[in-house]
Amino acid sequence: MTTLTTIAPPKVTQTKNLINGKWVDAKSGKTFKTYNPSTAQPIAEIAESDTVDVDAAVKSAKAAFEGAWSKFTSRERGKLLYRLADLIEENAEELAALETLNNGKPISEVKAADVPLTIATFRYYAGWADKIYGETVPVDSNEFFVYTKKEPVGVCGQIIPWNFPLLMLAWKWGPALAAGNTIILKPAEQTPLTALRIGELAQEAGFPDGVINIINGYGETAGDALVKHEGVDKIAFTGHYKTAQIIMKSAADTLKRITFELGGKSPNVVYADADMDLAVRGAMTGIFFNQGEVCCAGSRLFVEATAHDEFVSKFKEAAETHRVGDPFDPQTQQGAQVSQEQYDKILSYIELGKNEANLVTGGAPACDQGWFVKPTIFSGVSNEMRIAQEEIFGPVVSVIPFKDNNDLIRQANDTVYGLAAAVWTQNITKAFKIANDVRAGTVWVNCYNTFDPAAPFGGFKFSGHGRECGKDAIENYVETKTVWVSTQ
């Protein structure tokens, strides 16, 4: 297996919490380790927050919301977001290396996707800042003039995962800041480093103290304290639906606004009339991009029975030539899984799959150090099996044959999830039928994993509440105020 190139690791400039414009240790003095997934070695000690630190961050965010930030005009907010985007662009190389170091994803993908999309997201929402407005309302009376305003929700707790640390931050901060909210971000405990660097850049950009706060720590402690705090008006969360269920219950007492972007078991459908080479490439991107640690991964691959054998043999060949290894090698296509926990979880699902279905390729660790897993394909899977129903969040795909459209749609929708779907066909009617009949937040036709900050993204059913990106995400961060003015 590939050995790791020795590179000079990027410097870790920040490991503390950002509260009220100051970088501070946790009050308790506690820290936790963050790791390099490709070596399984620790990189740095990070401040481990609890309720006291969260409380200080909430006070800071509230003071900024009511004070300095409320004096900013919409266009001034937009200007700061543009400035932050520029600073990210100026520091793109460093941020990309830090993301690869802490997450294990290939540097080539971070440079081609994570970083440019992060910059694009900040620029997109910078442009929204002065375009968030209400309406005049034609009530059935001449005695009143009625209009609506869009006002920020207030203090927003944002809890993000480790699979796209930079991009998830941008998806959360962009619309929240454009709309005039203040923020307390809790990065995933696995991958805090890029968020902390962006926190430094946000200070450099000129955001007033307290507008952006960052609290490091575990979900069950720091995250939970944020969710329960009465001074937090809204929680935006991305992660597992079981965590979302806990959050929803914990947020009930304070009736917080909540938006969720959760997981998936997305159907990727290949018809026999598809361009097979394109479909194979799409299946590869669908499941192996970002080591399969993607909420919208095409993990259920429905292949029309008449094309099944041809497709599986081409797919196997492609998976076996997929370059897994050192994420800092620009040729690498698949890096390390993020953590020991993820690695163990994926390998245990692989063992389950070996009992339930046929292993076509992979099915084992890919490197004798770090958390690497071989691209793994199972065939002979039926949709009821656990490997077809439960989110594995790794480079593991289930190939499920189907006979006709009814058979397909029934199975495609037979999941608790509804995040995404894709279809590969040259028949436009079949493509539209999938787009109409599959209950999912995004449908890709002859493409997969395409993203743009302008295009809403989110889930039906257990895949979430609300949408990120686009105009829709602004709605997550505003309250509508209706004003009645007597004209008599």
Ligand code: NAI
């Ligand atoms: P998770 O949902 O527990 O963690 C995501 C974030 O929520 C982290 O910042 C974590 O610290 C925080 N968190 C955890 N428990 C919390 C609580 N009780 N209150 C408040 N915040 C809390 O996900 P985890 O444990 O890292 O991964 C488990 C599985 O979740 C993965 O194997 C994958 O299937 C799924 N997942 C889905 C993601 C998505 O993009 N939809 C992202 C990450 C994980």
Ligand code: MG
């Ligand atoms: Mg968890």
